[in-house]
Amino acid sequence: MQILSSEWLERMVxxxxxxxxxxxxxxxxxxxxxxxxxxIRDQLxxxxxxxxxxxxxxxFSLVSDAKLEEPEKLAFxxxxxxxxxxxxxxxxxxxxxxxxxxxxxxxxxxxxTPSRIKKPRAFAVAATAMVGVIAGSLLLPISTTSKHxxxxxxxxxxxxxxxxxxxxxxDRVVALYRMHDKIRTAQCSYPQALMLSADKRAVxxxxxxxxxxxxxxxxxxxxxSQLYQMVDCYYPPAAMLL
Amino acid sequence: xxxxxxxxxxxxxxxxxxxxxxxxxxxDTIVTEAGIAKMTLYKHFHSKEDLILEVLTSRSRExxxxxxxxxxxxxxxxxxxxxxLFDCIEEWLENPECKGLPFLKASAEFPQHDSAINQLSASLxxxxxxxxxxxxxxxxxxxxESLGQQLSILIEGAILSEQLNRNPVTFGYAREAAILLTKTxxxx
Numbered sequence: 001m002q003i004l005s006s007e008w009l010e011r012m013v014x015x016x017x018x019x020x021x022x023x024x025x026x027x028x029x030x031x032x033x034x035x036x037x038x039x040i041r042d043q044l045x046x047x048x049x050x051x052x053x054x055x056x057x058x059x060f061s062l063v064s065d066a067k068l069e070e071p072e073k074l075a076f077x078x079x080x081x082x083x084x085x086x087x088x089x090x091x092x093x094x095x096x097x098x099x100x101x102x103x104x105x106x107x108x109x110x111x112x113t114p115s116r117i118k119k120p121r122a123f124a125v126a127a128t129a130m131v132g133v134i135a136g137s138l139l140l141p142i143s144t145t146s147k148h149x150x151x152x153x154x155x156x157x158x159x160x161x162x163x164x165x166x167x168x169x170x171d172r173v174v175a176l177y178r179m180h181d182k183i184r185t186a187q188c189s190y191p192q193a194l195m196l197s198a199d200k201r202a203v204x205x206x207x208x209x210x211x212x213x214x215x216x217x218x219x220x221x222x223x224x225s226q227l228y229q230m231v232d233c234y235y236p237p238a239a240m241l242l
Numbered sequence: 243x244x245x246x247x248x249x250x251x252x253x254x255x256x257x258x259x260x261x262x263x264x265x266x267x268x269x270d271t272i273v274t275e276a277g278i279a280k281m282t283l284y285k286h287f288h289s290k291e292d293l294i295l296e297v298l299t300s301r302s303r304e305x306x307x308x309x310x311x312x313x314x315x316x317x318x319x320x321x322x323x324x325x326x327l328f329d330c331i332e333e334w335l336e337n338p339e340c341k342g343l344p345f346l347k348a349s350a351e352f353p354q355h356d357s358a359i360n361q362l363s364a365s366l367x368x369x370x371x372x373x374x375x376x377x378x379x380x381x382x383x384x385x386x387e388s389l390g391q392q393l394s395i396l397i398e399g400a401i402l403s404e405q406l407n408r409n410p411v412t413f414g415y416a417r418e419a420a421i422l423l424t425k426t427x428x429x430x
Contacts, residue, residue, distance in 0.1 A: 101392070111422050
């Protein structure tokens with residue numbers, strides 16, 4: 001697949017994130033966009049492995065930069081998934097194959113992450129992969145001692161989440177916590193959060209990922225609510241355990 | 243007799259397509275190898291394209307029958323069936339008479355989207371995915387369609403790569419990936 005050797009692709013992948021791990025899954029998003037670009041599908045008849053070893057090069061480089069375990073094995077696994085996904089996309093356009101491939105890649109990356117990195121560090125994980133970010137937040141206890149704004153909730157939700165009441169609209173905050181619980185049980189939708197702008201990302205990290213340590217003000221709640229709507233937990237359960 | 247002749251033509255054509263390629267195998271070669279007259283071939287199949295479509299459909303059916311029997315033999319447990327899927331696929335590939343998934347070669351040789359053969363290949367690929375999705379569903383996968391899709395693209399990519407590079411180590415990598423994706427999908 002010549003595309004894997006292209007400088008354009010490498011540039012786009014590097015530009016997509018500062019996080020080496022995120023770049024791996026971003027690769028699939030970029031390739032989906034590439035396939036959807038006008039005229040591309042007409043030029044493609046199939047994706048064939050090249051005579052040269054295509055695993056060396058971009059894939060191995062991404063895996064090595066991310067300091068993942070058994071990089072050669074992982075690079076090959078990602079290569080197989082990419083090769084199969086592109087061929088299926090060519091055969092059956094609109095089959096959403098690349099998204100499934102991205103999810104598979106995320107699982108493989110998660111499994112290849114060395115143990116010492118797996119401890120939940122919300123901001124560090126959030127910087128690398130949104131999937132890992134959301135999963136990491138699940139392990140954080142709901143804090144009752146936050147120095148910042150702690151939401152008011154209706155009595156029964158309050159008991160569930162063990163939250164000390166303060167002053168914010170209860171209905172809105174209850175809705176947020178319901179969304180958070182839905183994320184935890186992987187019932188939500190989650191597209192393109194990786195592509196958030198820097199200012200939205202900060203609100204997302206505080207209001208969505210670290211809801212128990214939420215520092216956002218009531219004026220940010222609208223934005224937090226909108227960001228929650230973007231969340232799609234369509235990824236394998238193992239990633240939730242990071 | 244008529245049915246035997248039809249089967250004979252299908253078997254001969256299938257073997258020639260497998261070893262020489264579909265486009266590289268002309269009707270003259272098929273009839274020569276089969277030991278029949280061209281007229282006999284056209285009595286059973288209106289065109290070479292019809293023959294190709296029939297061969298693909300027939301080989302796909304054989305593949306699923308073999309795979310189903312093989313998986314059932316491996317274990318009645320749906321989860322263990324999924325775990326043994328890759329081993330079974332590898333066994334199929336290693337059989338010198340089988341070699342490859344029928345739709346893969348055909349879609350490579352007939353890339354034009356308006357080709358009936360290409361369209362059948364696309365349909366057979368969907369069928370393969372549906373088969374894997376059913377296995378995933380029986381095993382209790384949380385998102386069987388997703389796992390079915392992931393396994394099908396992994397298998398296809400591994401086969402395409404292995405056909406070129408012939409490296410048993412890398413095929414083992416694909417097997418490990420399949421087991422991991424299955425385990426991930428089945429975990430609560």
